[in-house]
Amino acid sequence: MVVLAASASGAQGQVTADQIKAAYMFNFAKFIEWPAEALADTASLNFCALGRSAAVDEVDSLVSGKSINNRPIKIRHLGKPEEIKDCHLVFLADSAGKQEQKLFQAAKGLPILLVGESPGFAHAGGTIGFLTENGKVLFEVNISSAEEAHLKISSKLLALARIVSSGIARTGQ
Amino acid sequence: MIQIYFYSDRARRVCAWAVKGICLLLLGVLGRAQDQHPDLTQLTLEQLSKLEVTSVSRKKQQINDVAAAVYVITQQDIHSSGARNIPDLLRMVPGVDVAQITAHTWAISIRGFGDIFTDKVLVLIDGRSVYTPTTSGVYWDQQDVPLEDIDRIEVIRGPGGTVWGANAVNGVINIITKSAHDTQGGLITAGAGLNETADALLQYGGKVRKAGDYRVLGSYSNSGSQTAADGTPAADGWHNLHLGFRSDWDLSKRDTLTVQGDLLSVSEGLTVSTVLSNASFQQATFNTRVTVGAGNLLERWNRTLSDHSDISLQAYYDGYNRHDPDVPESRHTFDIDFHHHLAAGARNDIVWGLGYRVTSDDLRPGFSNLYVPQQRTDSLFSVFLQDEIRIINSLRLTLGSKLEHNAYTGLEYEPGVQLTWTPAKKHALWLSVARAIRQPSRSDVNLQVDVATFPLDNGGTGVLRITGDPDQDRRAEVLLSYQLGYRAQISKRFSFDATGFLNRYRHLQTQEPGQPFAVNPAPDMVFPLFFDDQAHARTYGGEIFATWNVTSRWRISPSYSFIHMVVNPDASSQDTTVAATVDDTPRHKFAIRSLLRLPHHLDWDVALYHVNSFLNVDTPSYNRVDTRLAWCLGETTEFSVVGQNLLSPRHAEFPDAFYVNHTLVKRSAYAKVTWRF
Numbered sequence: 001m002v003v004l005a006a007s008a009s010g011a012q013g014q015v016t017a018d019q020i021k022a023a024y025m026f027n028f029a030k031f032i033e034w035p036a037e038a039l040a041d042t043a044s045l046n047f048c049a050l051g052r053s054a055a056v057d058e059v060d061s062l063v064s065g066k067s068i069n070n071r072p073i074k075i076r077h078l079g080k081p082e083e084i085k086d087c088h089l090v091f092l093a094d095s096a097g098k099q100e101q102k103l104f105q106a107a108k109g110l111p112i113l114l115v116g117e118s119p120g121f122a123h124a125g126g127t128i129g130f131l132t133e134n135g136k137v138l139f140e141v142n143i144s145s146a147e148e149a150h151l152k153i154s155s156k157l158l159a160l161a162r163i164v165s166s167g168i169a170r171t172g173q
Numbered sequence: 174m175i176q177i178y179f180y181s182d183r184a185r186r187v188c189a190w191a192v193k194g195i196c197l198l199l200l201g202v203l204g205r206a207q208d209q210h211p212d213l214t215q216l217t218l219e220q221l222s223k224l225e226v227t228s229v230s231r232k233k234q235q236i237n238d239v240a241a242a243v244y245v246i247t248q249q250d251i252h253s254s255g256a257r258n259i260p261d262l263l264r265m266v267p268g269v270d271v272a273q274i275t276a277h278t279w280a281i282s283i284r285g286f287g288d289i290f291t292d293k294v295l296v297l298i299d300g301r302s303v304y305t306p307t308t309s310g311v312y313w314d315q316q317d318v319p320l321e322d323i324d325r326i327e328v329i330r331g332p333g334g335t336v337w338g339a340n341a342v343n344g345v346i347n348i349i350t351k352s353a354h355d356t357q358g359g360l361i362t363a364g365a366g367l368n369e370t371a372d373a374l375l376q377y378g379g380k381v382r383k384a385g386d387y388r389v390l391g392s393y394s395n396s397g398s399q400t401a402a403d404g405t406p407a408a409d410g411w412h413n414l415h416l417g418f419r420s421d422w423d424l425s426k427r428d429t430l431t432v433q434g435d436l437l438s439v440s441e442g443l444t445v446s447t448v449l450s451n452a453s454f455q456q457a458t459f460n461t462r463v464t465v466g467a468g469n470l471l472e473r474w475n476r477t478l479s480d481h482s483d484i485s486l487q488a489y490y491d492g493y494n495r496h497d498p499d500v501p502e503s504r505h506t507f508d509i510d511f512h513h514h515l516a517a518g519a520r521n522d523i524v525w526g527l528g529y530r531v532t533s534d535d536l537r538p539g540f541s542n543l544y545v546p547q548q549r550t551d552s553l554f555s556v557f558l559q560d561e562i563r564i565i566n567s568l569r570l571t572l573g574s575k576l577e578h579n580a581y582t583g584l585e586y587e588p589g590v591q592l593t594w595t596p597a598k599k600h601a602l603w604l605s606v607a608r609a610i611r612q613p614s615r616s617d618v619n620l621q622v623d624v625a626t627f628p629l630d631n632g633g634t635g636v637l638r639i640t641g642d643p644d645q646d647r648r649a650e651v652l653l654s655y656q657l658g659y660r661a662q663i664s665k666r667f668s669f670d671a672t673g674f675l676n677r678y679r680h681l682q683t684q685e686p687g688q689p690f691a692v693n694p695a696p697d698m699v700f701p702l703f704f705d706d707q708a709h710a711r712t713y714g715g716e717i718f719a720t721w722n723v724t725s726r727w728r729i730s731p732s733y734s735f736i737h738m739v740v741n742p743d744a745s746s747q748d749t750t751v752a753a754t755v756d757d758t759p760r761h762k763f764a765i766r767s768l769l770r771l772p773h774h775l776d777w778d779v780a781l782y783h784v785n786s787f788l789n790v791d792t793p794s795y796n797r798v799d800t801r802l803a804w805c806l807g808e809t810t811e812f813s814v815v816g817q818n819l820l821s822p823r824h825a826e827f828p829d830a831f832y833v834n835h836t837l838v839k840r841s842a843y844a845k846v847t848w849r850f
Contacts, residue, residue, distance in 0.1 A: 015213070015224055017480050023213035023221055031218070052519050052566070062214060077566075095519040132480060135426040138222065160222050 020137040021130050022058035025091065025115060028128060029068045031154035034088055038111040045071040048087035050078050050103065051096025055117055055130075059091065081106040092116040092126070100124060111149050122164045127151070129164075140164045240571055240591030240603035241333075242268065242658055242672040242716065246326040253768050253778035255801035255815035256320065257364075257372060257394070257843075259348065260313055264782060264797075265766060267716035267732040268330040268344075268672075270759060272792075272827035275409040275836045276399050277314040277441045280827050283330050283344030284674065285712050285738050285758040289830035292611060293652075295333060295341035298348045299433065300510070301471055301489045304340055306532055306551065307502055309614040314439050315467045315493055317415045319374050319392055321360060321847075324351040330716065331674060332609030332654045335573040335589035338528070338555050342609045342652045343676075352431070353378055353386035353421040359850040366815075366843020369397030369410065385422030385430075391415070398442065399836035400823050407836040408460040411441030427477045432470075439465040444834040445499050448541040448623040448636065456626050458834065467493035482515040499539040499832055506532040522561040524573075529554055536615060541832070542622035544615060545641065551580035569593045579612045582649045599662035606656075610649040617682060617704055618642045624702075633697045639684065640701045648680045648706050669719035674712075681708035681740065683748035707746035710754075712738045726770040735761045757792075757827065761785040774805040784826075795824045811847045816840075 029045055039045075045068055049056045056077075063073050076087070081103040084090050090112055092103055097118040104125045107114055114126040121129030122140035127149065129140045141161040146153055213221065244266045256262040260279040264271045270287045272280040282291040290310025296303050298318060304311050326348050333341035357378040364372040371394070378388035395412040419433035446458040471489035478484060487510045494503040512526040530553040536544040559573030574588035589607030596602070618641055625637040658672040687701035714736030721729045738755040742748040766780040782797040798820050803813035818824070823837040 019213055020221055020224055023216060024218075026214045027218050027221065054516065054519075066214060093519070135477075136222065136224065156218065160218050 016054070016058075017132055017137050018053070018055040018058040019062065021055045021117060022062040024130070024137070024139060025059060025089065026063050026066065026068075026073075028113065028115065028157065029073070029089060031157040032113060033152035033154075034113075035111045035150040038088060039071075042086065043071065044074040046074050046076060046087045046089070048076045048078050048084055048090045049093060050081065050084075050090060050099060051093030052077075053093035053095050053117070056091065056093050084112060085110070087112055089113045089115060092118070092121070094118050100126070107149070109148070111151065113149070113151055114145070128161075138162060240569070240593045240605050240658075242330040242656060242670075242674075244268075244328045244330070244670075244718065246328070248324065249768070251320050251323055251326075253776065253801060253803075254766075254780065255778070255799055255813070255817065257370070257396075258313075259316060259318060259320075259326075261799075261817075262320070262326065263328070263346065265730075265732075265764060265780065266328045267718045267734040267762070267764070268714075269328060269346075270762065270784075272757075273838050274827045274830055274833060275407070275443065276396050277409065277411040277439075278830075278833060279313050280757070280830065281311070281313070281346075282758070283328070283346075284676065284714065285736050286343065286754065287758055287827075289827075289833060290616075292340070292614065293342040293650075294344050294346060295337055296346045296348070297337075299350055299431075299471060300473060300487050301469060301491060302340075302508070302530075303491075305504065306614055307504065307534065307536060308616045309340060309611060312465075312493075312495070314411065314413070314441060315437060315465055317392070317394070317413055317435075317437055318348060318350060319376070319390060319415075319417075321362065321374065322350045322356060322376075322388075322390070322419075324349045324355070330672065331605065331656050332587070332589070332607040332652055335559060335575050335587055335607060336524070336557060338557070338575050338587070339553070339577055339579060339585065339610055339612045339649070342611050342650065350419065350433075353388045353419050356388045356419075357386060360847070361850075362845060362847045364843050364845030367841050368399075368839060369395060370841060370843045371395040372843075372845070381420070381422075384424075385420055387418060387420035389416075389418045391417075399839050401444070401834070401836055402825065407834075408442040408444055409836050411439065413437060413439040429475045431473045434470040435468060437465070437467040439463075439467075441465075443497075443499075444836075445540075445832045446829070446834055447499060447832045448626055461498050463495065463497040465493060465495050467491075478515075481517075482513070484514070485512045486510070487512075497539070500542065501537040501539060502534060504532060504534040506530065520563045522563075523559070525556075525558040527556050534615065536619075541624070542620060544619045545621060546619065549615065549619070553580070554578045567595045577612075579649075581613045581618060581647060585610045585612070585649055599668075601660045602658070603660075604657045605654070607654050609652045609654070611652075612649050613642075613647045618645065618647055620704075629698060635689075636692075636697065636699050638699050638701050640687070640703055642704050647704070650681055650706070651679045653677045666722040667719065669717065671715065671717040673715040676710075676712045678710040678712075678740075680706040681710055681751065682706060683708045683742055683746045683751050685747050705746065705748075707743040708740060708748060708751045709743060710738065710740040712736055728768045729765065730768075731763075731765040733761070733763050759784045759794075776803045776805075777801070778803075792825050792828055795826070796820050797824075809849050812844070813847075814842070814844045816842045 060075055064075050066073050081099055084106055094117050115128045116126045117130045122142040125145055127142055127145045131138055139161055142164045144165050246262060251262060254262055260271050260281055263269050263281060268283055270282050272287060274280055274289055278289055280287040280289055280291055283294050286293050290308035292309030296311050303316055329345040331344060333345040337345050360376040362374040374392040376388055376390035380386050392415045396410060398407045398410040401407040415437050417435040422430040424430050441463050442460060443463055444460050449455045449457055469489060469491040473487040475485045476483060490507050492505040495501060508530040510528040514524045516522050533550040535548050555575060555577040557575035561569055561571045563569050571591040574586055577585050587609050591605040593601060593603040620641050623636050623638045627635050629635045654674060654676045656672060656674045660670045662668040683705050684702040685705045687703055689698050689700045691698050716734040718732035723729060738758055740752050740754045742751055763783040769777045771777055779800045785794040797818055799817045801813055801815045803811055805811050818838055818840045823839045825837050827835055829835050
């Protein structure tokens with residue numbers, strides 16, 4: 001009944017931060033090139049989510065059934081960082097923030113785009129981290145992390161990003 | 174419900190259909206998807222980076238997940254129905270009975286108990302409650318919302334007491350108007366038709382620098398008299414004049430404010446049958462004229478506290494004055510409501526709120542009735558809390574309760590429990606157990622009215638007189654409702670929604686006979702009846718509706734509802750009439766609507782209704798056909814022709830109601846032109 005309770009107040013024309021994050025992730029996949037071997041043995045683009053949050057729900061409904069470059073997007077929900085082997089994009093939900101370091105360990109050397117919504121995610125070694133500022137959702141890109149995963153990020157994406165570079169990308173520190 | 178600002182320019186086009194028609198139809202394929210997220214994947218990165226976040230993160234709150242029997246009347250439904258007023262719009266909703274009593278009065282109810290003053294349904298317009306505490310009913314002739322300004326109407330069948338409070342016993346009808354952002358520019362509509370039908374709307378929406386948007390409107394509507402039950406012309410024609418405005422402001426990145434108001438003037442004719450409570454107690458039938466002046470002013474302030482929390486504060490004033498020789502009344506109401514919505518952790522979605530309402534009335538004596546006391550000011554305090562818990566991904570449990578203190582029965586509570594199970598993406602099963610109450614109205618407790626006279630064998634006149642509730646110990650009516658529902662999207666083109674319910678009512682109103690006494694001058698005698706609360710009822714039934722997109726240009730929406738009602742006096746009661754309450758509720762209702770996009774910018778929409786089996790002999794089962802043919806000229810103009818009640822020249826939908834003589838609904842037609850600039 002919450003939908004209808006809120007709608008009694010006539011809330012209209014409103015977008016949530018999590019819907020924007022989900023739409024961003026769809027766009028990330030459009031503007032990022034994975035190395036050939038990551039895409040070779042599967043016909044789909046695998047989005048994996050670690051943990052649950054409203055953003056994960058939004059990704060579920062917004063992105064499923066869509067395709068990028070003729071690759072259908074498949075969504076999987078993981079319980080542990082060790083399961084990320086076949087993923088192209090891994091999203092770490094805020095509620096699973098404690099698994100951040102384990103995720104970086106598990107992803108070392110793998111061609112996986114790591115996206116997170118916890119504060120400082122990109123600084124700590126993730127590839128892209130979301131932040132909300134002045135009511136707008138922005139994202140930070142850690143280019144060392146992207147290089148280590150052999151991901152090519154289009155300049156169109158970088159133009160709108162805040163660039164972060166940590167020399168300690170993915171060392172789990 | 175969730176729209177993106179830059180779509181609103183396109184919404185200006187009358188013929189949104191011509192271009193977006195296919196998109197809208199396909200959106201509908203997703204099972205009444207109008208309340209779902211916009212497709213943000215269509216935006217560019219730059220557009221995404223400029224989007225402002227303005228509301229709390231919700232869990233995936235689609236209509237599919239709601240644990241309630243909901244039906245949403247969309248803008249598309251409103252546009253294609255050809256309805257001229259809100260009661261006619263509500264006919265399409267399964268489970269809702271709309272019976273026109275006269276040209277300007279309707280008995281609108283959900284799941285039974287329909288009456289000229291249906292007292293078990295809560296009706297809201299933009300959060301403002303429009304039921305009157307005089308009778309717990311709604312004066313539909315005082316509610317005028319231009320149909321072009323309605324964003325949607327959400328109809329919830331079943332108790333809404335937990336969130337909405339007293340009077341939401343059998344359901345809630347929530348009329349939500351468009352934001353001023355979405356009604357920019359000029360709009361003129363003019364229509365005329367058979368039976369003195371005439372409508373006109375003049376509206377303009379503009380901006381106030383960068384701070385906000387507004388719209389102002391003036392509308393006029395006239396309807397001629399219908400036919401009396403004996404075939405002669407009735408005297409119930411009416412007209413109304415409405416001036417209104419709405420403004421929506423972005424005060425800051427986190428704050429929005431809405432201010433809106435209306436002034437309404439109504440004039441209508443009526444044929445009444447009443448006892449004239451003078452020395453000779455005559456019964457008479459004659460025509461009268463009623464005029465109404467009404468106004469309201471409402472503000473609503475929303476503030477986003479964080480990504481996970483927002484609050485809203487709403488306050489409104491509502492006043493009306495009915496110059497009705499038979500039931501003259503005036504009422505002023507002031508209401509203030511606070512809501513806080515927050516997402517607590519990953520699993521809990523909580524809403525809680527506080528409310529205060531004060532209403533003050535002056536119910537002056539009429540031909541046969543008076544209220545004791547004539548004036549009264551009552552307060553209502555309420556607090557509610559609801560938590561939606563995601564137990565596992567596919568299972569949600571909602572617990573909540575409202576606690577109210579009203580001026581008649583004191584403290585009342587309305588708890589509810591709902592469970593939603595979504596075993597697969599496009600299937601949802603839900604069940605609900607809830608308690609709702611109806612607080613007594615002024616008429617239940619303070620009314621004295623002479624309802625009938627009859628000759629006595631001693632030559633005098635006997636008068637049947639209802640004498641309120643002298644002990645003032647009236648209890649609130651209580652409903653305990655069990656519901657089960659299932660929604661499924663079977664394929665890209667077909668979806669359906671089914672609900673079953675079992676309702677148990679206690680403390681329903683009865684009339685208990687008292688000791689007759691003589692009045693001066695003898696030999697007249699009064700036979701008193703006292704209102705009391707000693708009846709109970711059990712109803713069960715169900716509603717099912719489906720949406721079938723036959724092609725991308727043709728949609729069919731069938732629906733069916735049925736109800737079985739039994740009402741009985743308690744063992745301690747001496748009432749003899751309450752069991753006949755069931756006579757005025759139709760037992761089955763079937764409806765089917767077809768929306769067809771033809772080439773050359775033509776729309777053809779047809780609706781067929783079959784309302785079956787009133788037990789009341791005055792109102793036989795009837796069929797009704799409404800149809801609309803519309804033609805778009807360019808992007809600014811639309812012509813339409815509407816026929817209503819095409820199947821028979823006239824039919825009755827409801828019997829006489831209290832003092833009001835019912836009239837027959839006539840076959841009618843009208844033409845309308847809409848111009849946007």
